[in-house]
Amino acid sequence: MKAGIVGLPNVGKSTLFNSLSNAKAQSANFPFCTIEPNLGVVNVPDPRLQKLEELVNPERVLPATVEIVDIAGLVKGASKGEGLGNQFLGNIRETDAILHVLRCFDDDNVVHVDGKINPLNDKETIDIELQLKDLETVEKKIEKTKRAAKTGQKEAQKEYAILEKLKEGLEAGKSVRAIDIDEDDRAEFVTPLQFITDKPVLYICNVDENSAVNGNAYVEQIKEAVKDENAEVLVLAVGIEADIAELEDFEERQMFLEDIGLEEAGASKLIRTAYRLLNQQTYFTAGVKEVRAWTVKVGATAPEAAGVIHTDFQKGFIRAEVIAYEDFVKYGSEAKVKEAGKLSVEGKEYIVKDGDIMNFRFNV
Numbered sequence: 001m002k003a004g005i006v007g008l009p010n011v012g013k014s015t016l017f018n019s020l021s022n023a024k025a026q027s028a029n030f031p032f033c034t035i036e037p038n039l040g041v042v043n044v045p046d047p048r049l050q051k052l053e054e055l056v057n058p059e060r061v062l063p064a065t066v067e068i069v070d071i072a073g074l075v076k077g078a079s080k081g082e083g084l085g086n087q088f089l090g091n092i093r094e095t096d097a098i099l100h101v102l103r104c105f106d107d108d109n110v111v112h113v114d115g116k117i118n119p120l121n122d123k124e125t126i127d128i129e130l131q132l133k134d135l136e137t138v139e140k141k142i143e144k145t146k147r148a149a150k151t152g153q154k155e156a157q158k159e160y161a162i163l164e165k166l167k168e169g170l171e172a173g174k175s176v177r178a179i180d181i182d183e184d185d186r187a188e189f190v191t192p193l194q195f196i197t198d199k200p201v202l203y204i205c206n207v208d209e210n211s212a213v214n215g216n217a218y219v220e221q222i223k224e225a226v227k228d229e230n231a232e233v234l235v236l237a238v239g240i241e242a243d244i245a246e247l248e249d250f251e252e253r254q255m256f257l258e259d260i261g262l263e264e265a266g267a268s269k270l271i272r273t274a275y276r277l278l279n280q281q282t283y284f285t286a287g288v289k290e291v292r293a294w295t296v297k298v299g300a301t302a303p304e305a306a307g308v309i310h311t312d313f314q315k316g317f318i319r320a321e322v323i324a325y326e327d328f329v330k331y332g333s334e335a336k337v338k339e340a341g342k343l344s345v346e347g348k349e350y351i352v353k354d355g356d357i358m359n360f361r362f363n364v
Contacts, residue, residue, distance in 0.1 A: 004095030011103040012238040017070035019245040038070040064293040104218035105208040212237035281354040316364035325355035
């Protein structure tokens with residue numbers, strides 16, 4: 001699953017990407033520094049893994065991961081091809097969630113593509129370009145659906161009405177995710193079209209060090225602007241996060257964070273939020289060879305979870321042996337969990353819970 005970092009040029013996207021992935025994407029004080037999208041695989045912070053490592057003492061530990069894509073800065077006119085716009089919009093379409101970076105700090109030494117600091121305008125510029133691209137998509141679909149609707153096909157008429165509602169909303173400056181459509185209709189008619197503005201979004205307010213804890217007036221403007229958008233807002237001092245990422249020693253990082261009044265790195269919060277935005281959850285396998293976090297969609301069944309490890313596990317699924325994370329920690333080992341009668345044997349209908357420790361039986 002991929003989350004794409006987007007925003008206007010020079011708002012801190014590549015610096016954020018570097019602090020998340022240590023991939024050292026080029027970062028400089030001029031627009032269009034990033035042209036090809038950079039890809040980083042980032043570990044999902046999860047203290048449960050550390051606890052399992054202490055209890056099991058495995059040979060290795062593997063965390064869950066999220067792919068982060070640093071996409072070049074968009075500009076006004078991108079939907080019409082300005083600033084390599086078509087390429088950039090295509091890169092966004094390939095992601096599963098959007099991390100929208102907004103510049104919420106004043107600094108005369110860092111140029112702004114429009115010459116002034118106004119995160120609301122910046123947000124609107126990006127939104128309009130994405131909405132215009134989605135409008136192009138919906139208009140093409142309307143033309144195809146109109147003919148079938150005119151012949152009296154009820155399903156086509158229903159789809160046509162929904163598409164018209166989407167068109168009306170987009171023309172009014174709404175993103176697809178903010179247009180009120182029944183969930184079943186959305187799943188059937190909207191989701192398959194892969195609208196860019198239907199993707200879940202996290203607005204990242206890039207602030208100065210003094211605003212890292214409580215934000216500032218710019219942040220409050222953004223929170224007010226997106227309150228009806230079913231989106232999340234995260235305050236991050238991206239420059240400070242980059243400095244923290246450079247420190248190798250964990251204790252040094254913690255001292256740095258405490259000095260500026262933070263309990264943990266904002267990058268950790270961001271990754272967990274992105275994971276949640278992508279509707280992902282974690283289950284674990286825990287043995288002496290390996291303790292590992294596996295990623296599954298919320299609502300996944302036991303066979304689907306098994307298939308994440310290997311397709312053969314799903315094809316030949318027999319049963320899953322499941323231990324709740326809390327029970328594993330309480331009793332300290334799989335053997336003691338079994339003695340206490342806390343290991344459950346589950347079949348194909350079992351819905352995986354976040355934190356489940358699972359062992360699969362299968363036959364191919």
